[in-house]
Amino acid sequence: MSLADSTNLSATPPKRRRRLNNRVLRRLMRNKAAVASMVVIFLLVVVAVFGDLLAPHDPNKVTLSLRLMGPSGDHLLGTDELGRDVLSRLIVATRVDLLASAQAVGIALSVGVPLGIVAGYLGGFTDAVLSRVIDALMTLPPLILAVVVVAILGPGLRNAMFAIAILIVPSFYRIVRASTQGARNELYIESARASGCGTWRILWRHILPAVAPPLLVQASFSASVVIVAEASLSFLGLGARVPQATWGLMLNDASSNLTTSAYLIYPPTVMVAITILAFSLLGDGLRDALGRQTTDGK
Amino acid sequence: MNMSALEITAEPHVGEVVMQATDLTVEVSTERGWVTIVDSVDLTVNRNEVVGLVGESGSGKTLTSLSVMGLLPKNARISRGSVDLMGQRISDMEERKLADVRGAKAAMIFQEPRRCLNPAFTVGDQVAESLRRHRGWSRKRAMQHTIELFKLVEIPQAEHRVKQYPHEFSGGMCQRVMLAMAIACDPMLLIADEPTTALDVTVQRQVLELIRRLQAELGLGVLLITHDLGVVAEMCDRVSVMYAGQVVEEAPADELFHNPQNPYTSALLQSMLEPSRRGEPLGFIPGLVPAPHEFPATCRFQDRCRHAVEETCRQTIPLTSVAPGHLSRCARAAELDLPGVRA
Amino acid sequence: MTTTNPTLSVRGLTKVYGRRATLLRRHPHQLKAVDGVDLDIAPGKTLGLVGESGAGKSTVGRLVLRLIEPDAGTINLLDTDISTMSRGDLRRMRSHATMIFQDPYTSLDPRMLIKDSVAEPLIVHTDDNRATRHKKALEMVRRVGLDTAHMERFPYEMSGGQLQRVAIARALITDPSFIVCDEPVAALDVSTQAQVINLLNDLQAERGISYLFISHDLRLVRLIADEVAVMRAGKLLETGSAERVFAAPETDYTRELLAAIPGRSPRHRRFNGETAASVELDEAEREEAVVV
Numbered sequence: 001m002s003l004a005d006s007t008n009l010s011a012t013p014p015k016r017r018r019r020l021n022n023r024v025l026r027r028l029m030r031n032k033a034a035v036a037s038m039v040v041i042f043l044l045v046v047v048a049v050f051g052d053l054l055a056p057h058d059p060n061k062v063t064l065s066l067r068l069m070g071p072s073g074d075h076l077l078g079t080d081e082l083g084r085d086v087l088s089r090l091i092v093a094t095r096v097d098l099l100a101s102a103q104a105v106g107i108a109l110s111v112g113v114p115l116g117i118v119a120g121y122l123g124g125f126t127d128a129v130l131s132r133v134i135d136a137l138m139t140l141p142p143l144i145l146a147v148v149v150v151a152i153l154g155p156g157l158r159n160a161m162f163a164i165a166i167l168i169v170p171s172f173y174r175i176v177r178a179s180t181q182g183a184r185n186e187l188y189i190e191s192a193r194a195s196g197c198g199t200w201r202i203l204w205r206h207i208l209p210a211v212a213p214p215l216l217v218q219a220s221f222s223a224s225v226v227i228v229a230e231a232s233l234s235f236l237g238l239g240a241r242v243p244q245a246t247w248g249l250m251l252n253d254a255s256s257n258l259t260t261s262a263y264l265i266y267p268p269t270v271m272v273a274i275t276i277l278a279f280s281l282l283g284d285g286l287r288d289a290l291g292r293q294t295t296d297g298k
Numbered sequence: 299m300n301m302s303a304l305e306i307t308a309e310p311h312v313g314e315v316v317m318q319a320t321d322l323t324v325e326v327s328t329e330r331g332w333v334t335i336v337d338s339v340d341l342t343v344n345r346n347e348v349v350g351l352v353g354e355s356g357s358g359k360t361l362t363s364l365s366v367m368g369l370l371p372k373n374a375r376i377s378r379g380s381v382d383l384m385g386q387r388i389s390d391m392e393e394r395k396l397a398d399v400r401g402a403k404a405a406m407i408f409q410e411p412r413r414c415l416n417p418a419f420t421v422g423d424q425v426a427e428s429l430r431r432h433r434g435w436s437r438k439r440a441m442q443h444t445i446e447l448f449k450l451v452e453i454p455q456a457e458h459r460v461k462q463y464p465h466e467f468s469g470g471m472c473q474r475v476m477l478a479m480a481i482a483c484d485p486m487l488l489i490a491d492e493p494t495t496a497l498d499v500t501v502q503r504q505v506l507e508l509i510r511r512l513q514a515e516l517g518l519g520v521l522l523i524t525h526d527l528g529v530v531a532e533m534c535d536r537v538s539v540m541y542a543g544q545v546v547e548e549a550p551a552d553e554l555f556h557n558p559q560n561p562y563t564s565a566l567l568q569s570m571l572e573p574s575r576r577g578e579p580l581g582f583i584p585g586l587v588p589a590p591h592e593f594p595a596t597c598r599f600q601d602r603c604r605h606a607v608e609e610t611c612r613q614t615i616p617l618t619s620v621a622p623g624h625l626s627r628c629a630r631a632a633e634l635d636l637p638g639v640r641a
Numbered sequence: 642m643t644t645t646n647p648t649l650s651v652r653g654l655t656k657v658y659g660r661r662a663t664l665l666r667r668h669p670h671q672l673k674a675v676d677g678v679d680l681d682i683a684p685g686k687t688l689g690l691v692g693e694s695g696a697g698k699s700t701v702g703r704l705v706l707r708l709i710e711p712d713a714g715t716i717n718l719l720d721t722d723i724s725t726m727s728r729g730d731l732r733r734m735r736s737h738a739t740m741i742f743q744d745p746y747t748s749l750d751p752r753m754l755i756k757d758s759v760a761e762p763l764i765v766h767t768d769d770n771r772a773t774r775h776k777k778a779l780e781m782v783r784r785v786g787l788d789t790a791h792m793e794r795f796p797y798e799m800s801g802g803q804l805q806r807v808a809i810a811r812a813l814i815t816d817p818s819f820i821v822c823d824e825p826v827a828a829l830d831v832s833t834q835a836q837v838i839n840l841l842n843d844l845q846a847e848r849g850i851s852y853l854f855i856s857h858d859l860r861l862v863r864l865i866a867d868e869v870a871v872m873r874a875g876k877l878l879e880t881g882s883a884e885r886v887f888a889a890p891e892t893d894y895t896r897e898l899l900a901a902i903p904g905r906s907p908r909h910r911r912f913n914g915e916t917a918a919s920v921e922l923d924e925a926e927r928e929e930a931v932v933v
Contacts, residue, residue, distance in 0.1 A: 186747060187748040188748055188749055188750045188751070191808070194735060194740040195761060195812075196732045196733070196735030196736060196765045198765070201764075209752045354831060469694075498693035498694055499857065499858075499902065500901045503901040506903075525830065525831055528860070529903055531910065532903045532911065532912050534907070552908060555906035555908070556906060565832065569834065571835075571858070571861055573860070573887070576863070579839045580835030580838055580864070582836040639905050640905075
């Protein structure tokens with residue numbers, strides 16, 4: 001505990017009282033990288049939502065006469081090997097990619113969080129069994145697992161995301177389990193038991209809010225991992241399939257024309273880089289802002 | 299200097315100043331910028347004397363003691379005033395020289411002794427280490443002296459215990475090890491920051507008696523920082539009471555307990571747990587210590603004081619002498635008849 | 642229920658920590674944290690449970706409410722044997738008997754507003770709607786000496802003394818008959834300690850609550866307890882009325898504890914410069930006791 005904290009303990013007068021979340025937000029706002037990343041993510045979401053309106057051309061319209069054109073006034077980022085407008089495809093792909101990553105993170109959260117909380121809170125046999133299963137999951141080579149899942153369920157973006165979700169479940173599980181174990185031994189949990197709170201209430205009202213901050217950080221990091229994974233899987237032909245536009249597929253297309261039109265590799269690469277950077281920096285910022293809050297909060 | 303630490307060679311020199319802090323002002327960096335936590339504290343410790351520094355949390359007593367040792371954390375600084383140890387100014391000394399002074403001239407023990415010991419080394423090695431560093435002694439000689447020191451602080455089976463690790467020691471025994479380490483290089487000043495707060499009562503008694511004994515035998519000046527008035531009553535010759543970063547009263551212990559001249563001291567004495575009070579409500583001080591960034595320029599205890607009078611107290615109150623050796627920071631000290639401990 | 646029946650009556654309470662002997666582990670590694678403890682607390686009275694760290698005081702406090710499961714013994718609370726009670730019944734019982742903890746900074750959920758913390762037991766134990774809960778919480782918060790403004794605060798915005806009063810409000814909102822107070826003022830400043838103690842005393846007089854008051858501070862126990870029980874290494878050494886135990890202790894250990902209470906002023910110094918040799922040995926013994 002630093003000295004500044006200890007001096008803050010003496011009561012703050014009502015006029016300068018702040019909400020807990022406001023304090024986190026204030027710290028986050030002071031972090032320039034986090035603010036920039038939030039702006040980027042906001043823009044990405046806008047692009048994703050209004051992609052159809054923003055795209056200057058039909059992203060799937062094949063015009064063989066305009067194959068592999070460089071950037072021009074009409075096609076700001078040029079055209080691909082089938083003469084489709086690269087900018088339009090990039091814009092439309094944003095929605096697909098963000099949705100896919102939300103889907104993967106969502107599945108992973110809805111599996112990892114309950115399991116982690118249960119394992120962390122109950123401990124003992126339940127914890128031992130669950131943790132071994134998760135450990136086993138982590139020993140699987142990611143790519144092989146993805147290939148197996150796609151082989152079983154068939155190719156397609158949705159199935160690829162399912163495979164990725166399985167892969168990131170352990171990270172959520174472990175974080176939630178560890179935070180739960182920490183929170184479980186807090187005096188306020190015992191106090192809740194002494195007041196007669198049932199297990200569900202304790203898990204829902206006391207433990208979950210305590211594990212939420214690290215979870216948020218992890219979710220942000222995972223989003224960036226998923227974007228890369230999607231790109232990789234689509235690049236390998238295990239993810240999205242033509243004519244769907246995703247950044248990974250665009251990379252795949254570009255790579256086949258690498259010798260003739262090398263510049264095609266850049267637009268999707270830059271988008272992927274910007275997106276993962278934004279999510280990672282946001283994760284960093286959240287971790288800093290929330291981390292300090294939990295120590296001050298004592 | 300062979301084993302001289304263990305012989306009672308020193309004649310008691312009462313009156314010789316060991317530590318003197320003058321106008322000591324300490325600031326801490328916070329979200330609101332530099333905030334003054336310790337404000338113009340004057341503090342003197344003589345040889346052969348136990349001085350109590352009393353205050354509740356937020357009074358600034360711990361920062362005061364840390365600045366006396368030159369141990370202020372990075373986010374704190376002495377912004378005004380000075381600290382002299384044995385006539386040597388340490389408040390503007392650089393860290394490397396300071397490290398030599400620490401231990402040799404002054405040593406400190408803390409509230410949680412176990413956390414001050416490295417669990418990976420034997421306790422004997424840790425005490426011997428400071429002897430080897432400050433005195434340049436050989437390993438063997440330092441260890442021999444350590445065993446003597448362990449005997450001095452009444453650790454039974456010293457020869458055996460020096461080879462043990464901190465986890466094999468109870469809290470009270472750890473505090474003895476810290477005391478052995480503290481007196482290893484014959485310091486003249488011992489600062490004890492809540493040395494028994496984390497200990498059981500019976501162990502507290504032993505450690506306090508040990509500190510008293512060491513103080514008398516080695517002629518130490520002791521600065522005892524505590525919030526426990528019972529400990530002060532048992533140990534101290536002179537007491538400074540701190541409130542909200544200022545010394546509000548300084549007096550010989552007996553005088554302070556029976557004839558307090560500051561409403562805060564008096565209120566603190568009334569909140570002492572006295573068995574004779576059974577059945578009546580206990581005295582307490584309403585309200586809260588103001589936060590450091592809102593310390594008023596006027597009397598800082600005003601809002602919680604039963605004796606506060608608008609005009610008189612709404613001004614800067616100096617620490618003034620009310621009797622020989624008795625200082626109080628209260629505008630109404632002369633006219634109030636404040637209760638002390640019941641006789 | 643007749644008034645003569647004790648609020649709490651405990652017989653042979655035992656808790657063993659560690660692992661039992663098994664096929665592979667011939668020597669059990671066990672520690673009897675609480676060893677055959679008997680306690681009685683009369684309605685509206687306070688039993689002070691004293692002892693040094695590691696004596697098992699806090700474990701007893703948690704055992705009598707079955708926050709920890711005892712290994713042996715019976716617990717009679719408000720004329721009901723709770724040692725065999727089902728989990729659901731146990732939860733309902735907690736509106737009648739609850740606990741206040743040592744450290745108010747950590748015993749309240751840091752992410753909950755004070756009003757929500759105080760009202761939470763009502764959600765669990767009553768059918769009160771939101772408005773009623775809020776009204777009751779406000780009444781309770783006022784009763785412990787805080788005001789409306791404090792309701793909207795988070796724990797980090799308040800001082801230790803205020804938080805402990807919040808904890809008391811939370812404990813009292815279901816109008817319990819018995820409260821375990823586990824070192825309720827040990828983490829507080831001297832000048833605010835008394836405020837919390839006075840409040841506990843007033844509430845006892847007002848509502849006839851019984852307290853099991855756990856403390857290492859004999860000065861405090863002497864002031865507020867009607868009966869005193871001295872614990873050491875899991876065992877109860879002596880029990881009796883507070884006056885009797887403090888005036889004429891029966892065991893050497895109690896005498897030593899009493900002798901270690903500091904005096905009230907420099908004129909009443911009690912320490913005489915000699916160290917009690919027996920305690921020295923005892924301390925070493927206790928260390929060993931941990932690894933029986």
